[in-house]
Amino acid sequence: AAGVIQSPRHLIKEKRETATLKCYPIPRHDTVYWYQQGPGQDPQFLISFYEKMQSDKGSIPDRFSAQQFSDYHSELNMSSLELGDSALYFCASSDGDEKLFFGSGTQLSVL
Amino acid sequence: GESVGLHLPTLSVQEGDNSIINCAYSNSASDYFIWYKQESGKGPQFIIDIRSNMDKRQGQRVTVLLNKTVKHLSLQIAATQPGDSAVYFCADSGAGSYQLTFGKGTKLSVIP
Numbered sequence: 001a002a003g004v005i006q007s008p009r010h011l012i013k014e015k016r017e018t019a020t021l022k023c024y025p026i027p028r029h030d031t032v033y034w035y036q037q038g039p040g041q042d043p044q045f046l047i048s049f050y051e052k053m054q055s056d057k058g059s060i061p062d063r064f065s066a067q068q069f070s071d072y073h074s075e076l077n078m079s080s081l082e083l084g085d086s087a088l089y090f091c092a093s094s095d096g097d098e099k100l101f102f103g104s105g106t107q108l109s110v111l
Numbered sequence: 112g113e114s115v116g117l118h119l120p121t122l123s124v125q126e127g128d129n130s131i132i133n134c135a136y137s138n139s140a141s142d143y144f145i146w147y148k149q150e151s152g153k154g155p156q157f158i159i160d161i162r163s164n165m166d167k168r169q170g171q172r173v174t175v176l177l178n179k180t181v182k183h184l185s186l187q188i189a190a191t192q193p194g195d196s197a198v199y200f201c202a203d204s205g206a207g208s209y210q211l212t213f214g215k216g217t218k219l220s221v222i223p
Binding site: 033043048100104 | 204
């Protein structure tokens with residue numbers, strides 16, 4: 001069965017650079033969630049989209065923005081990167097209920 | 112905001128034994144609970160879920176128990192296998208939001 005696809009798998013950036021993470025949800029899933037997971041930490045909710053509209057907002061910094069496109073894929077844009085942004089970024093999708101299916105994540109390292 | 116938390120950060124069990132991973136939640140408005148398994152370098156993988164109108168739900172080798180009176184959730188894994196070694200997270204949602212709030216993970220190590 002198709003799963004949530006995230007790209008890139010790994011990303012290395014310098015401080016103050018920008019990064020774009022992409023997420024392709026499971027086919028026919030209309031809701032996308034972004035989570036950030038620091039080393040040894042639990043995933044922290046950043047933001048979610050339903051039918052291309054922002055549906056919920058968590059602890060997402062103002063330097064970050066995200067959107068969902070007409071094909072339901074989503075992109076997380078991160079600017080003015082800081083060392084503390086180094087983490088695993090997960091995307092999850094659902095078909096309208098609370099059961100989220102997660103991708104394999106993007107490991108972002110800010111040097 | 113309130114979040115779900117776990118009692119123990121690590122758990123070691125002998126292969127073949129049963130494992131019990133506990134979780135305490137504080138949000139009385141939570142009505143949906145879910146367990147995820149996360150292996151190193153991978154995303155959280157769905158194990159089992161339960162709604163607040165149920166006390167128990169069984170899957171293949173896994174059982175989730177919900178005690179709403181004391182706001183406690185547990186995951187039982189029968190006949191634990193080496194492949195069960197991973198970090199286990201509980202998460203909850205409720206009050207009209209489908210956003211999941213994760214608790215601190217428990218690392219399960221299976222001793223061959």
